[in-house]
Amino acid sequence: MIEETKNILDEIQTIIQQKPFDYGTAKDLIDGLDLEKAPIELEGILLDCINNEDNDARVFAYEYLYYFGSEAVFQAALIGTTDDDDLVQMCSIEILGNLAKVESLPYLKKALGDNNPNVRCFAAESIGFVGTDEAKKMLEKQLDKETDSFAKVGIYSALHFLGDEAMLSNIIALLDDSYHLTIIRSLRVLEDCINQANKEMIKSSTKNLLERDIPISVKEAAEIVLEKLKRE
Known part of the structure; x- marks a missing residue:
């Protein structure tokens, strides 16, 4: 393990042991690592944190355990599904x-x-x-x-x-929902669904959405879909 990585892991471990847990600092540190090649030592640090009394510390642990696929992580995730914290x-x-x-x-x-x-x-x-x-x-x-x-x-x-495939129409129908987070999540799903067979339907529905009086966050999500459609 290179020295820089070791220093980051040591700092993360120190922050986890402190109360209250400083989520922002820990996130900044961990984002300095290549999480696609995350060191196994990080997995151990995060697993040790899943029983932390601080909700933010547990959220942090589970958020980044996503990058590991061991049986220990799987068992930890099963436990996390019954946690009192919704984010966990x-x-x-x-x-x-x-x-x-x-x-x-x-x-x-x-x-x-x-x-x-x-x-x-x-x-x-x-x-x-x-x-x-x-x-x-x-x-x-x-x-x-x-x-x-x-x-x-x-x-x-x-x-x-x-x-x-019939579910695509149901997802598109949710673009008319009154709850902006439902619309944003529907747009993200549509972004992942785009193919040659449905791209015109998704494009038309997204453009119709943009013609309405919608929150900035919805507008931004819709524009991302249209950008991807241009690349297809």
Whole structure:
């Protein structure tokens, strides 16, 4: 391990041990590492942090454990799905989606019934990445009773990912939703869905959205979609 990396890891470990946890400083330090080639020592530091009493410290740990794929990380993510902090739950659920193990389905199914629609959205997306018949049935069952638009984005996108092309129209319909975060997340999903068969439909819907009186954050997300469409 080069000296610079070692120094960064030492500083991160020191910050984690301090109270209150300084999330901003820790994030600045960890962003100085090449996380695609993250040193195994960092995994150990983060795993040691998942039981920290400070919510921000646990969020930090799970956010960056995403870059590791060991069994220890998988087990930590399963534990994180039941954390009292919603952000910890969502980070853990994202890890499970990235690892896409069938063994995570019981935990993701429980998260799919969480009171927080954000958690339900993330759970649906990760269930889609697991991609089994059982996973698809979970999503279809939840769709029948889901009432929150943000959670629906996750279900629609997961089912679309699993091959249900009809879900694209449902995602586009959410561009008319009254909740700006639902629209932004729908745009991000559409950005990932673009292909030659649907690009004109997505372009037309996004341009129609831009003609409305919308928040700056929505406008920026829509313009990103149009930029990607130009490159396709």
